Amino acid sequence: MQFLHITFDKIAVISQYNFSSQKMEFLHTTFDNIYKIAIISLMAYASCIVLRSVKNVFFGPLAKVPGPKLLALSNAFMLYRLIRKQRHVLWKYVQLQLVPKYGKLIRVGPNKIICSDKDEIKRILVTENLPKGQIYENFCADKITRKTLGSTVDVESGKKMRRLFSYGFSTKYLSSLEPLIKNCIRDLVTKIEEDMMEQGVVVNIVDLIRYTVLDIVGDNIFGKSFKSFSSEYNSSFDIFELVQVEMRRMILYMMGLINERRKLDTKRNDLLDIVINLTEDKENAMNDVKVRDQCLEFLVAGTETTSFTITLALILLAKHPEKMQKVIKEFEDAFVDLESDDLPTLDELKKLPYLNAVIMESMRIFPPLIGPVKETIEDMMICGYFIPKGTAITCNTYATHHSKEYWGDDVEEFKPERWLEPEKLPKDAFLPFSAGSRNCIGMNHAWNTMRLILGTLIHRYNFEDIPNQKLEFINIFLIKLENGEYKLKATKKK
Numbered sequence: 001m002q003f004l005h006i007t008f009d010k011i012a013v014i015s016q017y018n019f020s021s022q023k024m025e026f027l028h029t030t031f032d033n034i035y036k037i038a039i040i041s042l043m044a045y046a047s048c049i050v051l052r053s054v055k056n057v058f059f060g061p062l063a064k065v066p067g068p069k070l071l072a073l074s075n076a077f078m079l080y081r082l083i084r085k086q087r088h089v090l091w092k093y094v095q096l097q098l099v100p101k102y103g104k105l106i107r108v109g110p111n112k113i114i115c116s117d118k119d120e121i122k123r124i125l126v127t128e129n130l131p132k133g134q135i136y137e138n139f140c141a142d143k144i145t146r147k148t149l150g151s152t153v154d155v156e157s158g159k160k161m162r163r164l165f166s167y168g169f170s171t172k173y174l175s176s177l178e179p180l181i182k183n184c185i186r187d188l189v190t191k192i193e194e195d196m197m198e199q200g201v202v203v204n205i206v207d208l209i210r211y212t213v214l215d216i217v218g219d220n221i222f223g224k225s226f227k228s229f230s231s232e233y234n235s236s237f238d239i240f241e242l243v244q245v246e247m248r249r250m251i252l253y254m255m256g257l258i259n260e261r262r263k264l265d266t267k268r269n270d271l272l273d274i275v276i277n278l279t280e281d282k283e284n285a286m287n288d289v290k291v292r293d294q295c296l297e298f299l300v301a302g303t304e305t306t307s308f309t310i311t312l313a314l315i316l317l318a319k320h321p322e323k324m325q326k327v328i329k330e331f332e333d334a335f336v337d338l339e340s341d342d343l344p345t346l347d348e349l350k351k352l353p354y355l356n357a358v359i360m361e362s363m364r365i366f367p368p369l370i371g372p373v374k375e376t377i378e379d380m381m382i383c384g385y386f387i388p389k390g391t392a393i394t395c396n397t398y399a400t401h402h403s404k405e406y407w408g409d410d411v412e413e414f415k416p417e418r419w420l421e422p423e424k425l426p427k428d429a430f431l432p433f434s435a436g437s438r439n440c441i442g443m444n445h446a447w448n449t450m451r452l453i454l455g456t457l458i459h460r461y462n463f464e465d466i467p468n469q470k471l472e473f474i475n476i477f478l479i480k481l482e483n484g485e486y487k488l489k490a491t492k493k494k
């Protein structure tokens with residue numbers, strides 16, 4: 001208040017306006033009143049918001065859904081944990097504290113719930129086929145003109161867009177990629193063997209796998225590997241460091257590839273061609289920036305998820321030598337004639353039950369994406385609770401994968417054997433790729449990559465765990481190892 005008086009007096013001095021003392025008094029009183037009214041209005045507004053939020057917590061349509069009242073009050077409480085870089089704590093808080101305490105349906109915001117009931121999740125994803133939550137619209141730079149597949153929330157537009165990309169993820173196209181994938185895997189093998197000595201080599205498995213998968217997904221999209229192990233691109237690409245210099249460098253590199261491709265006369269029919277061809281399609285016309293955004297989305301969605309699963313599978317096998325022996329034995333029996341320098345084929349790898357069980361079990365233990373977020377378009381009942389239109393529902397895949405009720409008492413054990421008896425597996429409780437019309441479009445691509453990389457590595461090397469390393473995870477939407485590295489000792493098989 002004092003500030004306003006001083007300012008007002010200063011204006012009078014500066015403008016050399018000759019205010020009479022009566023006028024000054026009048027103006028001061030007027031300012032006093034305006035100031036008081038502003039403060040009172042602000043306080044009334046804030047009280048209204050607080051009262052409305054409190055009313056919403058206790059008497060709103062979601063009031064009966066269990067959950068901490070503080071979270072129901074405002075989204076700010078979850079955001080606060082995120083901003084304070086407590087990402088790993090937030091994830092553990094939800095899975096290890098909220099789920100055991102509140103059960104299968106939890107309210108975690110004014111209009112946000114988390115569901116861990118497998119049958120309700122199936123209804124949300126498949127039967128009701130609810131649209132993706134509005135939150136996905138934030139994943140593209142411009143909500144109107146620059147929508148990508150992943151950020152398109154509406155059911156019909158999503159279906160239409162998926163049809164446009166379907167060839168790039170078809171079995172026919174994916175089979176044609178096998179030689180390209182193998183070339184990227186050969187770069188990985190060369191990298192390991194360059195550093196390999198008689199007694200083996202200690203490798204940071206996180207980086208090695210991530211670079212290889214980045215090359216493979218890059219090859220699938222751009223028809224050109226990033227050659228991460230040599231100097232052509234050589235990036236420490238990390239989706240979690242999106243704002244960093246490396247990401248900008250990668251975007252520039254991608255723009256170069258897009259320009260190069262636009263100049264080519266021949267068609268390659270890979271994903272980049274498909275995306276670029278949309279430029280000519282009036283309805284879906286794409287400029288370079290839109291092409292770049294869509295390619296970047298494929299790259300990000302495909303790289304971290306696939307590489308995390310392969311890395312985790314190798315770490316879990318190294319930590320359970322008896323399981324590692326089983327997978328090695330399966331290989332030795334299946335590939336008696338395969339030279340150690342040859343790579344097994346995809347068709348052969350698909351037929352190895354234990355290898356495939358190891359991949360499934362790794363995705364069960366840690367689904368790389370915790371769960372799709374959907375939004376109710378009309379009032380509905382979920383787990384016996386009334387859920388109003390416009391509620392965001394996170395389908396908590398991690399919790400369904402870790403439910404004793406669904407999987408039995410050994411749910412926390414790494415046990416690939418459970419996949420060898422499919423009739424005993426719980427129905428609809430395994431959703432690493434989500435389900436319904438917006439499930440993972442890259443699922444088959446991921447399976448091919450996971451089988452080929454794991455198959456090659458297990459065929460050529462023995463991996464040993466190095467004890468006492470930190471194995472903690474950060475998970476907001478995607479998952480990663482907290483300190484970005486995990487070391488294994490690799491020795492070449494005789």
Ligand code: HEM
Pocket residue numbers: 132149150151158162217297298299301302303305306309367368369371372373431432433434437438439440441442443445446
């Ligand atoms: C192990 C590997 C993978 C896992 C576990 C995985 C998982 C998922 C999940 C759970 C979703 C649904 C997300 C949501 O609704 O929020 C999804 C969507 C998606 N995935 Fe994957 N993914 C993997 C690999 C890939 C690959 C290799 C690609 C592409 C090269 C890819 C591209 C996409 C895209 C574009 C979407 C959005 C689809 C849509 O909105 O219709 N993913 N993925």
